[in-house]
Amino acid sequence: MQLLLRQCDDLAALQTETRNHKSVLSKLPAVPEHLRAPLAAVRTVLAEQIAVLDEAIRRRVAPRPSPRISPACRPSSASGC
Secondary structure (H helix, E strand, O other), rough: HHHHHHHHHHHHHHHHHHHHHHHHHHOOOOHHHHHHHHHHHHHHHHHHHHHHHHHOOOOOOOOOOOOOOOOOHOOOOOOOO
């Protein structure tokens, strides 16, 4: 679980960094598209990977249903499963 959280935090930091790059590039007068496109692709991949990790974390912390015990196997039953 710690590893998943750490990976998610690291990806979020990279995502923030790429947003900052985008902001800087948008303030420059004429930045060619061939310089903007790779950053857009990186942002897309980061968002996808963060979503995958978020889902994995949710599954880990989600309450798990308790196993169903057959009525015949309950301690009060005479069969003594």
